[in-house]
Amino acid sequence: xxxxxxxxxxxxxxxxxxxxxxxxxxxxxxxxxxxxxxxxxxxxxxxxxxxxxxxxxxxxxxxxxxxxxxxxxxxxxxxxxxxxxxxxxxxxxxxxxxxxxxxxxxxxxxxxxxxxxxxxxxxxxxxxxxxxxxxxxxxxxxxxxxxxxxxxxxxxxxxxxxxxxxxxxxxxxxxxxxxxxxxxxxxxxxxxxxxxxxxxxxxxxxxxxxxxx
Numbered sequence: 001x002x003x004x005x006x007x008x009x010x011x012x013x014x015x016x017x018x019x020x021x022x023x024x025x026x027x028x029x030x031x032x033x034x035x036x037x038x039x040x041x042x043x044x045x046x047x048x049x050x051x052x053x054x055x056x057x058x059x060x061x062x063x064x065x066x067x068x069x070x071x072x073x074x075x076x077x078x079x080x081x082x083x084x085x086x087x088x089x090x091x092x093x094x095x096x097x098x099x100x101x102x103x104x105x106x107x108x109x110x111x112x113x114x115x116x117x118x119x120x121x122x123x124x125x126x127x128x129x130x131x132x133x134x135x136x137x138x139x140x141x142x143x144x145x146x147x148x149x150x151x152x153x154x155x156x157x158x159x160x161x162x163x164x165x166x167x168x169x170x171x172x173x174x175x176x177x178x179x180x181x182x183x184x185x186x187x188x189x190x191x192x193x194x195x196x197x198x199x200x201x202x203x204x205x206x207x208x209x210x211x212x213x
Contacts, residue, residue, distance in 0.1 A: 002059075005076050007078070014031050015029075016088070024044050027041040027051070040066070041065045042066060046092045049064060057078070058086075060076060060077070061077055061085075062076050063075060063077055
């Protein structure tokens with residue numbers, strides 16, 4: 001109980017710092033002017049015997065100090081401000097929370113190393129089949145047609161009719177009289193196309209054979 005202590009006449013006054021080395025925290029009592037170490041209490045677990053709160057106040061604690069030669073002593077310390085006492089508690093709690101997290105991570109890493117490893121390599125002679133969408137198998141032989149060349153805007157263009165202009169958008173004007181190419185006589189078989197006509201008994205290429213050009 002802190003009420004049993006001589007609170008109005010403390011044996012020593014100074015500053016308190018908490019440092020850590022590895023998993024151990026150290027409560028250091030230092031001179032508030034020179035920083036000279038008065039005493040320190042190593043804390044290996046919290047809550048524990050190294051730091052205990054009193055039963056009648058939240059500002060006073062009992063800590064176990066050590067001199068490094070094996071000698072130990074229990075002394076009572078207290079804070080003038082209640083907020084400093086709260087920060088003292090939180091600092092120790094945060095440190096040992098970090099210690100528990102590091103221990104858990106190390107344990108999980110050890111379990112992964114000792115567990116069976118997943119072999120993702122290919123066995124000898126093992127194959128896999130890939131299915132790629134939107135990809136058709138190219139068919140050979142019959143049934144395959146070459147695509148027409150695409151015009152502006154991705155439209156397929158038909159070959160221009162005889163006498164028409166390609167790509168101009170103009171419709172060919174029908175001729176009132178048959179146009180005659182130089183050296184090529186016009187026959188009834190050409191004018192009546194595309195109606196089929198009976199093949200004459202004579203040579204069908206006779207007219208074309210006479211053309212000079």
